[in-house]
Amino acid sequence: MSVALAEGNLLDVVDYRGGFRGPDGEVTEVLAGVSFGLRRSTLTAVVGETGSGKSLTALSVLGVQPRGFVRTGGRMLFDGEDLFAGGPRSFERVRGNRISLVFQDARAALNPVFTVGHQLIDVCRAHRRLGRKEAEQVVLDMLERVRIPDPLRRMRQYPHEFSGGMAQRVMLAMALVSEPELLVLDEPTTGLDVTIQADIMDLLVELISSSGLTACLITHDLGVVAQTCQDVVVMRSGTVREIATCEELFTAPRDEYTRDLLAASRLVEAR
Numbered sequence: 001m002s003v004a005l006a007e008g009n010l011l012d013v014v015d016y017r018g019g020f021r022g023p024d025g026e027v028t029e030v031l032a033g034v035s036f037g038l039r040r041s042t043l044t045a046v047v048g049e050t051g052s053g054k055s056l057t058a059l060s061v062l063g064v065q066p067r068g069f070v071r072t073g074g075r076m077l078f079d080g081e082d083l084f085a086g087g088p089r090s091f092e093r094v095r096g097n098r099i100s101l102v103f104q105d106a107r108a109a110l111n112p113v114f115t116v117g118h119q120l121i122d123v124c125r126a127h128r129r130l131g132r133k134e135a136e137q138v139v140l141d142m143l144e145r146v147r148i149p150d151p152l153r154r155m156r157q158y159p160h161e162f163s164g165g166m167a168q169r170v171m172l173a174m175a176l177v178s179e180p181e182l183l184v185l186d187e188p189t190t191g192l193d194v195t196i197q198a199d200i201m202d203l204l205v206e207l208i209s210s211s212g213l214t215a216c217l218i219t220h221d222l223g224v225v226a227q228t229c230q231d232v233v234v235m236r237s238g239t240v241r242e243i244a245t246c247e248e249l250f251t252a253p254r255d256e257y258t259r260d261l262l263a264a265s266r267l268v269e270a271r
């Protein structure tokens, strides 16, 4: 599926292709021409069955594809600049800075030997020119914004002292402390209790709308998509099957695969 580049998109993924090299040296394509755009200040969901290429696409936006992945074509236009054309340096310049990633396993992403405050302050100072005291204040404010109770005490604690939901809030704070323009969220609430998932999604929606962020949410949960997202990209087998506004997708899906996906999700809900 091809898309016209829309004026004003923060990110355009254009005919992005790639795969993994097998023992015979041949590349087996798992992304077979992915194209979609992210409108500014909009939350876009990327949905699709397991193995459809959602995570690989998301990781590629940050230039952190898994070892063995080979790009065979396509462009990644961030704010008009083709990140691939500039090589690894282009990705290094924007990663963690203008583009942040939150993924599923928050505690695995935190370093167990440093306090949470120490890690957040380090990230803050790596991306913003702030003195230690100023960075501490920014981190404290951010922990409040992600609704961590008693943030000053929490800053002195280690990751193992945080529950899964609280650790995910810390990851959100870490992603936001550099004031990114684009936030990529890869299954950010999978593995958490249902009520905590809902809390985190509420928080995300509030942060996104209050800060004008552009965000891309990879998820299996169509219920979450219906409640939170404005745009939806449906992927299957390394291709984009449908791009629609959330309203269009749920009321008048155009693609047969989208209709199957919606029907399967309703079956799960009905159980």
Ligand SMILES: Nc1ncnc2c1ncn2[C@@H]1O[C@H](COP(=O)(O)OP(=O)(O)OP(=O)(O)O)[C@@H](O)[C@H]1O
Pocket: 020, 030, 048, 049, 050, 051, 052, 053, 054, 055, 056, 057, 066, 067, 068
């Ligand atoms: N490191 C790897 N080595 C080989 N193949 C891989 C690797 N990572 C992903 N793949 C393959 O690439 C394809 C796309 O994977 P990807 O993780 O992007 O799917 P996904 O849509 O995010 O799935 P899920 O919803 O299960 O996370 C799959 O067929 C997967 O098996």
